[in-house]
Amino acid sequence: MTDFLNAIVALSNFVLIPGLAYGAQLALGALGVTLIYGILRFSNFAHGDTMAFGATMTILITWGFQAAGITAGPLPTALLALPFGILATIGLALLTDKTVYRFYRTQKAAPVIFVIVSMGVMFIMNGIVRFIIGPDEQRFSDGERFIVSARDFKEWSGLREGLAIKTTQGITVVVAVICVTALFYFLNKTRTGKSMRAYSDNEDLALLSGINPERVVMVTWIIVASLACIAGVLYGLDKSFKPFVYFQLLLPIFASAVVGGLGNPLGAIFGGFLIAYSEIFITYAWKKVLVYLMPEALEPSGLVQLLSTDYKFAVSFAILVVVLLFKPTGLFKGQSV
Amino acid sequence: MIKVENLSKHFGGFRAVDGASLEIAQGSITGLIGPNGAGKTTLFNVIAGVLEPTGGRVTMAGEDITGLPPHKLFHKGLLRTFQIAHEFSSMSCRENLMMVPGGQTGETLWNTWFGRKRIADEERALRAKADEVLEFLTISHLADHKAGQVSGGQKKLLELGRTMMVDAKIVFLDEVGAGVNRTLLNTIGDAIIRLNKERGYTFVVIEHDMDFIGRLCDPVICMAEGKVLAEGTLDEIKANEQVIEAYLGTGLKNKDKVEA
Numbered sequence: 001m002t003d004f005l006n007a008i009v010a011l012s013n014f015v016l017i018p019g020l021a022y023g024a025q026l027a028l029g030a031l032g033v034t035l036i037y038g039i040l041r042f043s044n045f046a047h048g049d050t051m052a053f054g055a056t057m058t059i060l061i062t063w064g065f066q067a068a069g070i071t072a073g074p075l076p077t078a079l080l081a082l083p084f085g086i087l088a089t090i091g092l093a094l095l096t097d098k099t100v101y102r103f104y105r106t107q108k109a110a111p112v113i114f115v116i117v118s119m120g121v122m123f124i125m126n127g128i129v130r131f132i133i134g135p136d137e138q139r140f141s142d143g144e145r146f147i148v149s150a151r152d153f154k155e156w157s158g159l160r161e162g163l164a165i166k167t168t169q170g171i172t173v174v175v176a177v178i179c180v181t182a183l184f185y186f187l188n189k190t191r192t193g194k195s196m197r198a199y200s201d202n203e204d205l206a207l208l209s210g211i212n213p214e215r216v217v218m219v220t221w222i223i224v225a226s227l228a229c230i231a232g233v234l235y236g237l238d239k240s241f242k243p244f245v246y247f248q249l250l251l252p253i254f255a256s257a258v259v260g261g262l263g264n265p266l267g268a269i270f271g272g273f274l275i276a277y278s279e280i281f282i283t284y285a286w287k288k289v290l291v292y293l294m295p296e297a298l299e300p301s302g303l304v305q306l307l308s309t310d311y312k313f314a315v316s317f318a319i320l321v322v323v324l325l326f327k328p329t330g331l332f333k334g335q336s337v
Numbered sequence: 338m339i340k341v342e343n344l345s346k347h348f349g350g351f352r353a354v355d356g357a358s359l360e361i362a363q364g365s366i367t368g369l370i371g372p373n374g375a376g377k378t379t380l381f382n383v384i385a386g387v388l389e390p391t392g393g394r395v396t397m398a399g400e401d402i403t404g405l406p407p408h409k410l411f412h413k414g415l416l417r418t419f420q421i422a423h424e425f426s427s428m429s430c431r432e433n434l435m436m437v438p439g440g441q442t443g444e445t446l447w448n449t450w451f452g453r454k455r456i457a458d459e460e461r462a463l464r465a466k467a468d469e470v471l472e473f474l475t476i477s478h479l480a481d482h483k484a485g486q487v488s489g490g491q492k493k494l495l496e497l498g499r500t501m502m503v504d505a506k507i508v509f510l511d512e513v514g515a516g517v518n519r520t521l522l523n524t525i526g527d528a529i530i531r532l533n534k535e536r537g538y539t540f541v542v543i544e545h546d547m548d549f550i551g552r553l554c555d556p557v558i559c560m561a562e563g564k565v566l567a568e569g570t571l572d573e574i575k576a577n578e579q580v581i582e583a584y585l586g587t588g589l590k591n592k593d594k595v596e597a
Contacts, residue, residue, distance in 0.1 A: 191443025191456060198425045198436050204387065205423040209499065210411035210439020219446055 002159065007292035009161040013150075014288065019273075019280045021169040021238055024176035027272025028231035029249065030256035031183065031265055032224040038200040038263030039220045040101070042114030047228060047253065049125035052246035053092055054229025055236040056133045058085030059140045066142065074144035076167070078237055086229045093225035096121055097217065105217070122247075129243045138241045141168060168238040179230060180269060183223070187265065192219055200263060248313065252279065255316035259323050261330025270332065275316050283309045338363040338507060338539050339384070344393030345563070346376075346383050353379040355563030356393070361507070366533055366540040368554030368571070370547075372584050376563040377543045378420055381509050385417040386410045397507070411439060414506030418499070418513060420543075422492035426485025430476065430495055433484045434467035435460070437502035463502075470498045475524060490517040497528060500538075507539040508532075514546050522546070526553055547571070559583070 029051060036044040044050075061081035071077050104117055147170050150162025157163075187193040199206040199216045207213060232246065239245070256275045260267025285303035294300070307314070323330065339361040346354040354376040361367050369377050382388040384395050386407040395403045402410060425433050441463075442448050443456040471477045474494045479487055484495060493513055500508045510529070514522045526549060532538045544550050550557060551571045559566045559574050561583035567574055574580055 186449070190449045191441050191460075192446060192449050194428070194432070194436060195444060197427065201425040201427055202423050204407075204419070205425065206436075207387075207407040208385070208411060208417060209437045210408050210503075211436075212408050212439070212444075213406075215444065222446065 003292040006161045007289050009163050010289045013163045019277045021172040023273035023276035024172050025235045026256045027269040029253040030268035030272045032227040033257040034268040042111045045118045046122040048246045048250035049122050050228040051232030052129045052243050054085050054089040055232035056129050057088040058233045062140045076141050076143045086226045089225040089229040093221040141237045172234045252316040255320040261332040264332045267332035279312045279315045282306045282315050283312050340396045342394045345391045347391045352563050357565050366553050368550040368557040369543045371560035375560040416500045416505045417509035418496035420511040424484035429481050430484050431467045431480040435463045437499050470501045474498050490521045510542045
């Protein structure tokens with residue numbers, strides 16, 4: 001019985017809880033990608049770097065707060081800085097739209113041109129972020145590190161395995177739930193949200209219903225920039241901030257959006273968790289869990305790790321390819337790519 | 338009301354609309370007929386701002402509206418429907434209608450969160466209006482059905498219903514009767530006449546069903562190969578030789594020779 005409990009605790013500690021936090025981060029990122037795809041009709045490759053920019057701004061402001069002695073008590077100071085980071089990201093997104101994307105929109109450029117343009121934007125944002133904060137790793141989390149620490153848990157339960165829940169993991173999940181709830185309320189219940197859905201559903205008809213396309217586009221960028229900034233900061237808090245990592249995150253984020261069905265917000269959330277758990281399941285060394293479950297004679301001598309963690313991006317890539325081959329519209333009905 | 342002067346729209350070398358000029362009188366129900374590929378729908382698209390004209394001018398009540406985007410024309414009271422019915426498929430029929438009037442309070446991000454009461458009042462009024470329109474179109478029972486799932490004819494009714502949600506001045510109906518059964522077609526016809534009489538809507542109707550055209554429209558304009566061929570009552574049009582030629586080809590003239 002204790003063995004079984006130990007196995008469950010080990011599983012939660014190393015797989016379930018980190019997966020939940022990572023999935024929430026991917027889901028928030030994928031929501032941004034999917035919204036842009038649904039409304040502006042292109043795959044926004046600059047999304048990862050928009051996240052990096054948001055995180056950069058939030059980090060700078062966090063450092064400012066820390067220097068001024070303003071803290072949020074047990075919570076990370078970054079949470080206080082987040083609203084300002086969001087504003088800065090919104091500013092950048094609207095500026096990019098006004099100077100770059102609008103030009104192509106008035107020309108009614110083909111989606112593939114937008115994709116290439118977004119890659120250009122990506123490289124520029126990439127440069128801006130490195131220019132501002134440098135290419136190195138930055139730490140900016142402070143406050144209480146754990147909600148439940150492994151040692152406390154061991155003492156309390158008397159088990160050999162400890163269960164640690166990091167503050168950042170808790171914050172990630174809570175913030176993600178709030179964002180998603182607000183987003184769905186917005187899309188389904190408010191007039192602006194409905195205009196966005198209408199525009200995504202049938203552009204011609206939306207225009208002929210008197211919906212102002214520029215306003216829809218603007219609101220979309222505002223929402224997407226906010227989501228990107230939040231996702232970027234949560235990821236940076238939970239892991240660590242490194243500009244290059246956000247560029248790499250693009251792959252799992254796109255995989256999440258495509259798996260769920262591009263243009264479908266519910267699908268993006270589902271996709272985020274699917275990709276996160278697949279990555280962790282395949283790259284986790286299962287020995288730790290199996291030693292408790294297998295009879296002694298059958299105990300694995302190896303790590304029982306299907307793939308080394310170096311290959312974690314290969315997992316999302318493989319899922320992406322399989323989905324595109326067999327169900328290009330995604331698991332939830334989205335637009336095909 | 339609407340004056341089209343020498344309007345043309347070319348797609349590469351193909352002249353879909355080729356110097357068409359016509360005038361639509363206030364309060365009329367004008368029929369627009371012509372063989373397939375005559376440029377009727379393209380003409381609609383250019384007038385309604387979906388396509389940029391290659392040349393020419395469109396004026397509405399003296400004001401130049403050439404090339405204005407659709408949503409601006411909408412606010413000027415110029416509406417259109419589609420040949421193949423368009424709908425917001427994931428929304429209910431009622432929501433489809435409620436989407437229509439532009440410039441609602443809830444459209445700005447600020448009001449979405451801080452003008453809740455005003456939005457609620459507005460939506461209540463809209464909802465009542467949408468229900469009224471659905472009643473008028475005899476499809477009240479579909480109010481909560483997803484618009485993507487109702488039949489083709491019912492989507493056509495919904496298209497017409499959309500024009501009733503606002504005070505339109507002029508409505509362009511593109512084959513509103515295509516794929517619609519007789520009974521439903523009569524309902525649509527009645528609705529058009531009623532809107533014309535009671536609300537003073539001006540209509541321009543593209544239609545292939547001559548009975549429908551005959552019942553509703555005066556005058557009738559016939560187009561062929563991007564040009565306006567003839568204008569007059571349906572009987573005049575029917576008697577016009579150029580029109581017969583456009584529909585049936587020149588072969589008919591040589592009919593006697595062929596038979597001999």
